[in-house]
Amino acid sequence: MxxxxxxxxxxxxxxxxxxxxxxxxxxxxxxxxxxxxxxxxxxxxxxxxxxxxxxxxxxxxxxxxxxxxxxxxxxxxxxxxxxxxxxxxxxxxxxxxxxxxxxxxxxxxxxxxxxxxxxxxxxxxxxxxxxxxxxxxxxxxxxxxxxxxxxxxxxxxxxxxxxxxxxxxxxxxxxxxxxxxxxxxxxxxxxxxxxxxxxxxxxxxxxxxxxxxxxxxxxxxxxxxxxxxxVPLEWSDLHYYMLRWSDNWETKSLQRMREKWNLAEDSYFTQKHKALGWRRRDTILSPIVDKLTLGIDNRLLKKLVMFGLLAPVEKTLNHYLTSRHEQAHLQRRNNFPAQQMDVRELVRS
Incomplete structure (x- = not known):
């Protein structure tokens, strides 16, 4: 068959x-x-x-x-x-x-x-x-x-x-x-x-x-x-997860969506931009916060640890990983003469 x-x-x-x-x-x-x-x-x-x-x-x-x-x-x-x-x-x-x-x-x-x-x-x-x-x-x-x-x-x-x-x-x-x-x-x-x-x-x-x-x-x-x-992720998944849900990738995707369909920069998009990184915070940082706060159910303490300590460090690391991947991706694209990479050519390579 x-x-x-x-x-x-x-x-x-x-x-x-x-x-x-x-x-x-x-x-x-x-x-x-x-x-x-x-x-x-x-x-x-x-x-x-x-x-x-x-x-x-x-x-x-x-x-x-x-x-x-x-x-x-x-x-x-x-x-x-x-x-x-x-x-x-x-x-x-x-x-x-x-x-x-x-x-x-x-x-x-x-x-x-x-x-x-x-x-x-x-x-x-x-x-x-x-x-x-x-x-x-x-x-x-x-x-x-x-x-x-x-x-x-x-x-x-x-x-x-x-x-x-x-x-x-x-x-x-x-x-x-x-x-x-x-x-x-x-x-x-x-x-x-x-x-x-x-x-x-x-x-x-x-x-x-x-x-x-x-x-x-x-x-x-x-x-x-x-x-x-x-939740939580295995250690071997962290790099890809951080890249997959990076602020940079999401920002560019939303921009592409808005420009492609000629959409207004309204509350739909402002809310998406405001929430950037929520998956990484929920999946990667929240389990770390729970450990650092010894399981104490104090909302103010957890917010302080999350946004005052961990989130700024994670954002810096996320920016580094995204930039490094983008540079490598551009280098691969430059190896092909066509402006748009042919996926079939990439398969053969």
């Missing part, structure tokens, strides 16, 4: 969940598929594991010795896809049996369906708490004529058990890249993913591109997938 689907797995924000996630995909997916795994500079034990699994399960492994922007990683995988559909999956998801067939069935039900998202859950225990059940991503024009971003995820934080039985397949406007099925032919019209969207809002950008081209985004609740973040 020739599979209809290629699953492209890319790094999200850490590498330490690689084994659990890849095992889940193979154990819980009976629908035929190809797999392309993009490994962006994982630690040596993970690298060795992926090489062994690629040989054993006969999937294609793309390895770079540097960290990748999310859309950069997706483009590397996309260059290898020759099936009707492609599923972009982060490397920290767990899937429920039947997940892939449900996505394909939804896509096959409507010729205009270009993107299908599952009922996406979050955290452990898996499949119990909703992260995203479709949503809204559109531009609205206010009374002053300003173009403003409308973004909303449905049912986030609600119990899966309470709501799933009431959900039905439907058109939506938002699907996240934790797990997203896409009709491959759409890239012939839209081109590859925008690599100037470095780390955030790239799913909104893509979904709006799809809808603007006259195609549809669907939500399919019969497909159940969970992404599993971690």
């Amino acid at each position: 020739n599979p209809l689907v290629t699953i492209v797995v890319v790094p999200r924000e850490r590498f330490s969940y690689t084994h659990q996630s890849l095992t889940s995909i193979y154990q819980n997916t009976k629908f035929p598929f190809k797999l392309v795994y993009v490994d962006g500079n994982s630690p040596q034990p993970v690298k060795d594991y992926l090489e062994a699994q690629a040989k054993h399960k006969e999937f294609e492994l793309i390895r770079t010795n540097y960290y990748l922007y999310p859309n950069q990683a997706r483009n590397l995988g996309l260059a290898k896809v020759d099936t009707k559909y492609v599923v972009f999956a982060d490397n920290d998801i767990v899937v429920q049996p039947g997940w892939l067939k449900a996505l394909v069935d939804c896509a096959e039900s409507d010729p205009k369906a270009a993107v299908v998202g599952p009922l996406m859950c979050q955290h452990e225990p898996i499949h119990e708490e909703i992260h995203c059940a479709g949503g809204e991503s559109r531009i609205v024009v206010d009374v002053k004529g300003r173009r403003r971003m409308r973004e909303k995820m449905y049912k986030q934080g609600h119990a899966t058990k309470k709501w799933r039985s009431q959900m039905q397949r439907c058109e939506t406007e938002l699907c996240e890249f934790h797990c997203m099925l896409v009709k491959t032919s759409i890239f012939e019209e839209l081109g590859y993913f925008d690599e100037l969207m470095l780390n955030t809002k790239e799913h909104i950008d893509f979904c709006m591109d799809v809808m603007e081209a006259g195609y549809k985004v669907y939500f399919e609740p019969d497909s159940l997938v969970t992404y599993v973040p971690a």
